[in-house]
Amino acid sequence: MRTNVALLNILNNPKKTLLSLAGIGTAILLIFMQLGFRGAVENTATNIYGKMDFDILLRSPDYLHFMDSGQIERRYINEASALEGIADTNFMRVTVANWRNPQKLNTKAILIVGIDPLKSPFRVRTVDHEFSRLTAAETILIDTKSNREFGPENGRRFSESDVGLQTEIANRNIQIVGLFEMGAGLAANGAVICNEQGFRRIDPLASPDRVNFGLLKLRPGESAANKVAEIKDLLARNNSVPVDVLTRQEVVDRELKRWLGETPIGFIFNLGVLISFVVGAVIVYMVLGNDVANRLHEYATMRAMGYSMTYLAGIVLRQAGYLACFAFGPALVLSLILYGITGRLANISLEMTWERVGFVLLLTVVMSAFSGALALKKLMQVAPAELF
Amino acid sequence: MIAENLNLEALIARWTPAESDLSINVSGLNHFYGEGETRKQVLYDNNLKIRRGEIVIMTGPSGSGKTTLLTLIGTLRSVQEGNMRVLGNELLGASPATVAELRKKTGFIFQAHNLFESLTAFQNVSMATELVGTSGNESKSRIEATLTRLGLGQRIHYKPRSLSGGQKQRVAVARGIIHRPQLILADEPTAALDAESGREVVTIFQEMARNEDCTIVIVTHDNRILDVADRIVSMVDGQIRTNVLVQRNAVICQILNEFEIFRSLTPQAISQVADKMKLRQYLVGEEIIRQGEMGDEFFVIGSGQVDIEIDGTRVNSLGRGAFFGEVSLIKQQPRNATVRATSNVACFILSKDDFQAVLDSSRSFEEELRNAIFARQ
Known part of the structure; x- marks a missing residue:
C-alpha cells in the first residue's frame, strides 16, 4: 500500500485546509446560486406557456413579452382550423389593468387574462371547475401565486377566504369567485382570469374580432413543424398582415432568448458564474502554489530519492482534486438550503437539477485541474542539488 | 604485533582493488558554477577511487567543494568535466533513466533532515521502501525494527513536528538506509545526536558496509566517529588534499616502525612516509632492479x-626489513647491482622525489642511511 502523500498533505494542517475549503466552497456555492437564478429566470419566463394548452401558437409579430403581446385577427384561428390535422382551437386575451388592493385600497397593475370559461385554454385540468364560476362579467378568478401586495386577506397569499371578496379592476367592480394557480412570470406580479364580457368591461377598447393568442391543438401523430409551415402558407395566401406561427419549442426558445439573450439578465448570471469560477481557480492556485513553495525541499528530497517528476506532479494534482471534492459536497448541501430559503423569500422556484450538479462538478474539476496545472510550474524550481 | 601476523599479499590485494571492485571512481573531475563571466571553478582535477564497502569520511573547511563532490556522486548535479563512475555507471552525460536508477540505489541523509512534514516517522521511512517496490508485512516490520533500534520505538507514529532535532535526524537516517542502498551519502548524520545514538548510527553504517558491501561517504566534522573511517579524504580549495586509507596507513606505519632504518623518524614523519609509500608485489624469480639502469625508486x-647480484654473481641475500636502491638515488648513478626475488616479495616503495623529501626533512635519517650503507660495504 502506497503512502497517500497528497491526502496526508491536505489533512496535515486542518485549520489551513478548512479555510481553503471554505474559500473554494464559497466559489462553488456562488456558481450554484448564479446558475440557480438563471434557471429560475428560465422557469419563470416560460412558466405561463407551460400552463397553456397548445401545440401551435398564433401571435402577432409585434410580440415583445406576455403583457405586451400585440394582437391578431381572430379569424386567423378559424382559417387555420380548417386545415387537416388540427384537432381543436382556442384563444386568449391578455391585458394589464389597475387592481385595487382590497385591504389598503391602493392600486397596482395586474395581468388580466380573458378566456372562454366553457373551453379552458389551460392545461391545469384540476381547476377546470373553477372556470365555470365565471358566469357574470364581474366575476374573476385570482392567481394564488400573485404577490401579497395585491392584498390577500391573510396578508400572505390569496386563499379560499378571499373568495367572495369584492374590489375594483380599472375602476370597475369585480368579485373574486375562485382561485387558480399559475404564476405569471417575469412580466407580472399577479394575474386574474375573467370571461369575455368581463374582459371587455375592464378593457372597453378591446375589439371582439381581435385576440392576443391563437391556440391550436394537433391530432395525435401530426408533426408540429410541418403544420406550422402549412399554416404559414395558408395565412400568407389569404392575408397581407403577417402572423407568427410557432411550435411550443419555438415559443419557449424565443422566450428564453428574449430574457437571457436580449436583456442583461442572462449576461449578468453568466458573468457571475465566470467570476465565481475565476475566484475559485485563483483560490485553488494560491493554496496549492503556497503549499508547493513551502514543500519545495520535500519535493526535492523525493527527487533525490528517485521519485519521478510525474509522481510529484501527481501529488500536486491530487491535492487539487481532494480540495475540489471536499469543497464540493458541503457547497452542494449549502446551495440546496439556500435555494429553499431564497426561493421562498423571492417567491421564485429555484430547483436543483442533476444536470446542474453535474455541470458544476465538471466546472469544479476543470477549475482545480487548471489551477493544479499552474501550480505545477512551481515544481520546476525543485533543486535536489541544493539539499546538502 | 599486527604486522607480523599480517598477510601482506592479502592487504595489497585489498588496497589496490580491481576496477570492478570500485563503487566510486573519479578521475580528472572539474566543476564550475555559473555561466559566462561569472563562471567560477569549484573543483580542480579531482581523482578518487573508493572500493565497495568502504566507509569514507570527507572533511574540509566550508567552501572546499566537498558538498559539491557529494552532490555529483549522488547524481544531484550533472558532471561537467572529467569522469565519474558510480556503481558501474558513467555519470558524464548519464541518461535520466540511469540517474533515476542510481538514485534508487543511493541513500541520502541530509543534515537538514528534510523529512516529509505531513507523514509520520513510519511513513517517512516507508517512502523509501515503496519506491524500490518493497512493501507489505516484511517491510513494515523492518521499518519498525530499524526505528526501534534507533531509539524511536515510542515515536514511530509521530509526525516530524512532534519530534526533537535528534529524533528527526534518526528518522532521516532510517529513511536513508531502509531500502538497502548500495551507496549512502550522508551530510553530518550525527551532528544533532548524543554520543550514544551517534554511536548506534555509525554501528549500523559499519554493519551495512561489512554485510551488504554498502559504500558510505560521510561529510562530517564530528571527530567522535572518525574511528569508523576506512578512508579519510580531506578537501581544500576544490581539491582533494589528502586521501588516506586509514588501516593501510596504520599497518604500514607499524611495519616501518619495526625497521632499523626508520627508528630515528618521529611518528608523524613515519606517517607521512607511509602515506607516500606504494606497495608492489614481485613473483619468485622476477628482477626488481637491473644493474646498469637508472633508478628512480627506493x-x-x-x-x-631477494638476492643481490653484481655482474651475474650472487653477492648477498636480503629479507624482511632490509632496503635497497638508495645508492643510485643519492649518487645519481646507474644501479650498481641487480636485485632478484627468490620468493614472492612484497615491497614498500618510495619514489625518488618522496625519498629526497624524507632525506631533506630528517638529518638523522640521512645519517642512519649513510651508516647503513657504510656498514654494508
Whole structure:
C-alpha cells in the first residue's frame, strides 16, 4: 500500500485546509446560486406557456413579452382550423389593468387574462371547475401565486377566504369567485382570469374580432413543424398582415432568448458564474502554489530519492482534486438550503437539477485541474542539488 | 604485533582493488558554477577511487567543494568535466533513466533532515521502501525494527513536528538506509545526536558496509566517529588534499616502525612516509632492479627474500626489513647491482622525489642511511 502523500498533505494542517475549503466552497456555492437564478429566470419566463394548452401558437409579430403581446385577427384561428390535422382551437386575451388592493385600497397593475370559461385554454385540468364560476362579467378568478401586495386577506397569499371578496379592476367592480394557480412570470406580479364580457368591461377598447393568442391543438401523430409551415402558407395566401406561427419549442426558445439573450439578465448570471469560477481557480492556485513553495525541499528530497517528476506532479494534482471534492459536497448541501430559503423569500422556484450538479462538478474539476496545472510550474524550481 | 601476523599479499590485494571492485571512481573531475563571466571553478582535477564497502569520511573547511563532490556522486548535479563512475555507471552525460536508477540505489541523509512534514516517522521511512517496490508485512516490520533500534520505538507514529532535532535526524537516517542502498551519502548524520545514538548510527553504517558491501561517504566534522573511517579524504580549495586509507596507513606505519632504518623518524614523519609509500608485489624469480639502469625508486622489503647480484654473481641475500636502491638515488648513478626475488616479495616503495623529501626533512635519517650503507660495504 502506497503512502497517500497528497491526502496526508491536505489533512496535515486542518485549520489551513478548512479555510481553503471554505474559500473554494464559497466559489462553488456562488456558481450554484448564479446558475440557480438563471434557471429560475428560465422557469419563470416560460412558466405561463407551460400552463397553456397548445401545440401551435398564433401571435402577432409585434410580440415583445406576455403583457405586451400585440394582437391578431381572430379569424386567423378559424382559417387555420380548417386545415387537416388540427384537432381543436382556442384563444386568449391578455391585458394589464389597475387592481385595487382590497385591504389598503391602493392600486397596482395586474395581468388580466380573458378566456372562454366553457373551453379552458389551460392545461391545469384540476381547476377546470373553477372556470365555470365565471358566469357574470364581474366575476374573476385570482392567481394564488400573485404577490401579497395585491392584498390577500391573510396578508400572505390569496386563499379560499378571499373568495367572495369584492374590489375594483380599472375602476370597475369585480368579485373574486375562485382561485387558480399559475404564476405569471417575469412580466407580472399577479394575474386574474375573467370571461369575455368581463374582459371587455375592464378593457372597453378591446375589439371582439381581435385576440392576443391563437391556440391550436394537433391530432395525435401530426408533426408540429410541418403544420406550422402549412399554416404559414395558408395565412400568407389569404392575408397581407403577417402572423407568427410557432411550435411550443419555438415559443419557449424565443422566450428564453428574449430574457437571457436580449436583456442583461442572462449576461449578468453568466458573468457571475465566470467570476465565481475565476475566484475559485485563483483560490485553488494560491493554496496549492503556497503549499508547493513551502514543500519545495520535500519535493526535492523525493527527487533525490528517485521519485519521478510525474509522481510529484501527481501529488500536486491530487491535492487539487481532494480540495475540489471536499469543497464540493458541503457547497452542494449549502446551495440546496439556500435555494429553499431564497426561493421562498423571492417567491421564485429555484430547483436543483442533476444536470446542474453535474455541470458544476465538471466546472469544479476543470477549475482545480487548471489551477493544479499552474501550480505545477512551481515544481520546476525543485533543486535536489541544493539539499546538502 | 599486527604486522607480523599480517598477510601482506592479502592487504595489497585489498588496497589496490580491481576496477570492478570500485563503487566510486573519479578521475580528472572539474566543476564550475555559473555561466559566462561569472563562471567560477569549484573543483580542480579531482581523482578518487573508493572500493565497495568502504566507509569514507570527507572533511574540509566550508567552501572546499566537498558538498559539491557529494552532490555529483549522488547524481544531484550533472558532471561537467572529467569522469565519474558510480556503481558501474558513467555519470558524464548519464541518461535520466540511469540517474533515476542510481538514485534508487543511493541513500541520502541530509543534515537538514528534510523529512516529509505531513507523514509520520513510519511513513517517512516507508517512502523509501515503496519506491524500490518493497512493501507489505516484511517491510513494515523492518521499518519498525530499524526505528526501534534507533531509539524511536515510542515515536514511530509521530509526525516530524512532534519530534526533537535528534529524533528527526534518526528518522532521516532510517529513511536513508531502509531500502538497502548500495551507496549512502550522508551530510553530518550525527551532528544533532548524543554520543550514544551517534554511536548506534555509525554501528549500523559499519554493519551495512561489512554485510551488504554498502559504500558510505560521510561529510562530517564530528571527530567522535572518525574511528569508523576506512578512508579519510580531506578537501581544500576544490581539491582533494589528502586521501588516506586509514588501516593501510596504520599497518604500514607499524611495519616501518619495526625497521632499523626508520627508528630515528618521529611518528608523524613515519606517517607521512607511509602515506607516500606504494606497495608492489614481485613473483619468485622476477628482477626488481637491473644493474646498469637508472633508478628512480627506493625499496623496503615487507616480506619475502631477494638476492643481490653484481655482474651475474650472487653477492648477498636480503629479507624482511632490509632496503635497497638508495645508492643510485643519492649518487645519481646507474644501479650498481641487480636485485632478484627468490620468493614472492612484497615491497614498500618510495619514489625518488618522496625519498629526497624524507632525506631533506630528517638529518638523522640521512645519517642512519649513510651508516647503513657504510656498514654494508
